[in-house]
Amino acid sequence: MNSRRVWAILRFVLTTLFLYFVWVLFTSDLGLFSLLFGLAASVMTAALTYHIFLPEHEANLRFFTPHFWALIRFLFLMVFSLYQSSFQVVKAVISGNTNPRIVHFRTRLRSDLARTVLANAITFTPGTMTLDLNDDHLTVHWLLCSTTHTKAAGEAIKTKLEHALGRTWL
Amino acid sequence: MTEFILQSMLVMLIIFAIGTLLRLLLGPTASDRLVALNVLSAVSLALLVLWGIRIGRTLYLDVALVYDIFGFLGFLAITRFLKDRKEG
Amino acid sequence: MIIREILALIAFLVGTFFGIFGMVGLFRFRDPYSRLHAGSLCGTTAVFSYLVALLLLAPSLASGARVFIILVFFLISAPTGSSIVGKFIWESEDATRQRSAMKREDKSL
Structure with missing residues (x-):
């Protein structure tokens, strides 16, 4: 149970980081409002979709972090x-x-x-x-x-x- | 020199677009038309990027980026629709 | 500056070569699979070369960075699109073959 919880939190954080990276890349706007709004939108989207973006059975970081x-x-x-x-x-x-x-x-x-x-x-x-x-x-x-x-x-x-x-x- | 390259690139892309449109109109089956549409989408992406570089505005490039990423969703919709119609 | 223009000219000529032969293949082959190979692969190469030429001719850093991102995403999206079309051809040819086989059985009965 515990390790599953840790893995779920890790997947959530990774999804948020990925979405935020794509947001900054596409808007290419470093104003404070844009950054905060993007962070909020990334957290909301990641909370809804992290179990689809990174399925639970892919339990190895090397599965999706490339060299x-x-x-x-x-x-x-x-x-x-x-x-x-x-x-x-x-x-x-x-x-x-x-x-x-x-x-x-x-x-x-x-x-x-x-x-x-x-x-x-x-x-x-x-x-x-x-x-x-x-x-x-x-x-x-x-x-x-x-x-x-x-x-x-x-x-x-x-x-x-x-x-x-x-x-x-x- | 730069202007010459951009001009001739525009002419070549329009020729490619006309060729694929001809295949799109002639193609005997739905598969042939879909192949032509696949090539035409890539050509129109190149036209958008070319126009953005030539005018010097980045707005066209943003449009081209979104078209590039979500372009194949249209193919998914078309193929799903044709398949359903064939089965029904 | 002149080196950039010469490299862009070379990329443009390479793209034109592949694009013209892709068009020829699109009209010369008879079955949809071969048309997909010729049109999609040569078209991808032609558009990729054109995008490289446009990247070399970009007037400012902002547009150059955008063209580079488009270039990388084009390498992902182009084979995905042609794979979707290929799967559609595969399934529709399967369906027509089954239908004709059924018709033949009906006639033999």
């Missing part, structure tokens, strides 16, 4: 792979030979946030697009398919991203 440098490296990796994959799609547009398939595989990342970011990042890898994410089961449409074997397809698509994400979150 800063790993996050920066991951952003640069995303931008690089965005250009690379667009180039592959341009080559497919010119030559016209594609091999579209739908493949299914599982991920071994554990936090919801990391899984969501993985699903978004798979859209940026060459010729793939995430259709569905259900717990740890991903459905991916692959334009330039080379194999339909589940394990081989999963290894080919996600290995690099999963390593980078495993260093950022858990």
Whole structure:
């Protein structure tokens, strides 16, 4: 009971801090009224929604607090792979030979946030697009398919991203 | 030089918008139209940012930021509506 | 100042290249999945490059910071939107395939 209470208070404080950070970022106004009003609004919104924003079963701080440098490296990796994959799609547009398939595989990342970011990042890898994410089961449409074997397809698509994400979150 | 780049960027974005609108009108199924609408929303975001930079007012950039963050909620509504209509 | 303009020009040319081929793919491919790949991915890259060019050309710090925030959120929102569209195509193709299979069974009966 006690540890649950502590975890609930911690989640409430984290939600408030996040909302307040976003408020200051978007208003970009450092007047006293704006700061106080934003704090009050953040506390009220966090009291109503903290159990949705951070579910209780995600009981590890590393689940949603990223390593800063790993996050920066991951952003640069995303931008690089965005250009690379667009180039592959341009080559497919010119030559016209594609091999579209739908493949299914599982991920071994554990936090919801990391899984969501993985699903978004798979859209940026060459010729793939995430259709569905259900717990740890991903459905991916692959334009330039080379194999339909589940394990081989999963290894080919996600290995690099999963390593980078495993260093950022858990 | 800066003015030239902004001008040609405006022309290219209008060409992209016309292309996606053509696909939006031609598309045989609802899926094709939705794909074109997805591209068109990104193009209109770029147009808003371009206009904000060119005029030099940050008001357009605030509008573009909100449009960027909440833009895909519209897609959720459209897909939910079409799916319900298909089933019913 | 001139270096910033040259970098912006390079980003603009790269964005134009990807945008034109995205448009070509949008009209050349036949099925909605491939159109989604070409249009959405190349369109994202084109708009991203344009935003980088606009970030380099920003007249003041306030507008530059806003463009940077838009750039980061665009990396999150663009794949989310295309994933929603992809899921819709998947489910609607599933529905049409099931309906045609049912029709075939009806005819065979």
